[in-house]
Amino acid sequence: MQLDGKTAMVTGAASGIGAAVVRTFARAGARAITLVDVNEQQAELVAEEVSSECDCQLFVSTTDVSQGDQVQQMVDETIRQFGEISILVNSAGIAPAVHWPDVTEENWRQVMETNLHGAFLCLLTVAPHMRQKQWGRIINISSVGAFQGSMTAHPAYGVSKAGILALTKSAAKEFAADGILVNAISPGSIETPLARQNFTEQERQAYAEAALLKRHGTADELADSVLFLASDRSTYITGATLHVNGGSLLV
Numbered sequence: 020m021q022l023d024g025k026t027a028m029v030t031g032a033a034s035g036i037g038a039a040v041v042r043t044f045a046r047a048g049a050r051a052i053t054l055v056d057v058n059e060q061q062a063e064l065v066a067e068e069v070s071s072e073c074d075c076q077l078f079v080s081t082t083d084v085s086q087g088d089q090v091q092q093m094v095d096e097t098i099r100q101f102g103e104i105s106i107l108v109n110s111a112g113i114a115p116a117v118h119w120p121d122v123t124e125e126n127w128r129q130v131m132e133t134n135l136h137g138a139f140l141c142l143l144t145v146a147p148h149m150r151q152k153q154w155g156r157i158i159n160i161s162s163v164g165a166f167q168g169s170m171t172a173h174p175a176y177g178v179s180k181a182g183i184l185a186l187t188k189s190a191a192k193e194f195a196a197d198g199i200l201v202n203a204i205s206p207g208s209i210e211t212p213l214a215r216q217n218f219t220e221q222e223r224q225a226y227a228e229a230a231l232l233k234r235h236g237t238a239d240e241l242a243d244s245v246l247f248l249a250s251d252r253s254t255y256i257t258g259a260t261l262h263v264n265g266g267s268l269l270v
């Protein structure tokens with residue numbers, strides 16, 4: 020499952036799943052990767068670590084994916100530097116531990132704009148470049164919350180992640196004729212800073228127990244499933260959702 024010569028853009032690249040995807044893609048031979056995140060310092064650290072072990076061009080872009088003008092600038096700069104974008108991974112996301120009594124229009128919008136609007140904006144801006152090349156892979160990170168509703172996170176979290184699945188299907192239909200495959204991954208409980216910040220120790224233990232495999236997944240395990248969908252080993256899958264949850268939700 021090599022990515023030789025491929026160029027990728029990974030959002031949420033400073034941490035957790037996004038950072039693991041960057042490492043995995045670089046080891047798989049990607050030619051160039053744009054690391055997109057609001058956390059510039061952390062993204063630079065990931066880039067430094069990756070560049071010390073792989074021969075891969077890296078561009079760190081401090082971009083808020085919910086802002087269309089920033090996304091446009093980041094995509095333009097990537098095209099200027101790398102000439103194309105063959106793979107887009109939408110991993111940027113937030114899952115604030117806000118419950119119904121504290122839900123406001125403002126915090127609802129923040130979750131929806133980061134998780135759903137952000138993925139939409141990146142897809143909208145990158146797809147024309149893939150269309151030009153008649154090849155592309157788009158992988159959107161959803162969640163079990165899309166199927167179960169939010170558990171500990173803000174109610175908008177599950178809504179945004181269900182929206183990601185419909186966005187994935189709509190885009191898969193639109194771009195199939197252009198050789199662009201669009202899929203979603205629905206992770207269960209994955210050991211990342213997001214999971215550690217938003218779940219209590221007790222909740223985390225319960226999630227591990229709920230999985231048939233009796234443990235959390237790792238960001239590297241999740242990144243391997245992203246690599247599969249991004250690679251030439253995946254040629255007949257589009258509009259699909261890959262469940263990577265250790266058996267915690269059987270769909």
Ligand SMILES: NC(=O)c1ccc[n+]([C@@H]2O[C@H](COP(=O)([O-])OP(=O)(O)OC[C@H]3O[C@@H](n4cnc5c(N)ncnc54)[C@H](O)[C@@H]3O)[C@@H](O)[C@H]2O)c1
Nearest residue numbers: 031033034035036056057083084111112162208209211213
């Ligand atoms: N960890 C889990 O158990 C789990 C489970 C299901 C789904 N997910 C999803 O996986 C994705 C990655 O989560 P993670 O666990 O790696 O979280 P994480 O917090 O470790 O990483 C998320 C990254 O997104 C960045 N980000 C947040 N808002 C942004 C914005 N507006 N623009 C650009 N970057 C932004 C953050 O700075 C952070 O670096 C998220 O979409 C999350 O909802 C995670």
